[in-house]
Amino acid sequence: MSNKSIFFKFRNRFDFSPHVYDIGRPLFSNRKLEDNFFLLKIYEIDESDYGLFYDFQLGFYLKTNGKEEVFFNHVCDIVLSRIRHFKRQDPFTSKYASGLEQARKLEAFLAFLKSVDRWHKVEPLESVIGEKDKLIDQLKGRVAELEAQLKQAREFDANEKIVITNGYIAAFMDLIEQLQGLSLGDKKLATSQGQSPWYKMIAKYFMHGDKPISIDTARNYFPARKNDKPSKYLNISEEDKLFKIVPKNK
Incomplete structure (x- = not known):
């Protein structure tokens, strides 16, 4: 086997300012052990960097080698193999605790691999x-x-809408406003917690001449608070108040 790395990018010899995701030692690295150096880097970096580390090493591999699937399978194999190694360790040995922490890091890296697994290798x-x-x-x-x-x-x-005669939408809205104010003794004839049922009903079931009534237009006749009318409020002039609803007994 050649001493040149096949899968992973090593730092150059005597390079004391390598890329953060380069693997290996500054003086001498046995490149036949590239898998071990790759795993060592996983132990060293934060879990939030796993995606960037993987992409960096994948980019190196793709420049000189073949398919991403081959790289993914190789990385997945060495990670799974090392996790199994740590899980088989004797719990009474001094290396067991450190092995558990390394296994935890590898399992976190494996979770990342699952997120980019397009070949169903992990699962x-x-x-x-x-x-x-x-x-x-x-x-x-x-x-x-x-x-x-x-x-x-x-x-x-409904199969059709109720048509308000063209030019008399304000008169119709005035009738709706009067309807809201009608009382039966100490109770309102028709009540709602807000104004939306009224203007939504009009927009859905009524037309102004041959044109639909947009919900925004209908809403502008029904301010949420009577004493705090918005700038878009459509005021009904006296000349448009053509009808007056009064109780029958008056």
Whole structure:
């Protein structure tokens, strides 16, 4: 085997300011042990750097070698092999504690590998398919639920809209405002916690002449607070107040 690294980028000899993701020692590195040096770097860097480290070494490999899948499989194999090595260690030896910490780092790196695994190397294809099938079943259930809600909502749709005579939308809005103020003794005839049911009803079921009434236009006739009307509020002039609703007994 050649002493030249096959998979990973080493730091140059006597280079005391290498790239942070280079592997190896400054004076001499046995490049036949490149897998070990790669794993040592995993132990040294923060878990948040795993993606950048992997991409850096992958970029080096792709410049002189073949496919990303080959690189991924090699990295995955050495990580899994070393995790198994640490898990088999005698728990009564002095190396066991440090081995557990290294195994934890490797398992974190393995979790990263799962996130970029397009070849189902880390998890069997059957497991991935099972998860996908489970997700599909959940989505099918959600779709059925939404379709039922849509069907129920469409039961209230009308085949046509009520037409307000062109030029008299303000007069109609005045009637709605009067309707909100009608009382039956100490109770209101029609109440709502906010104004949205009124203007949404008008936008959905009414037209002004041959044109639809946008929800924004309808909303501008119904300020949320009567005493604090917004700048876009459409005030109804006295000349548009053509009707007056009064109790029958008056």
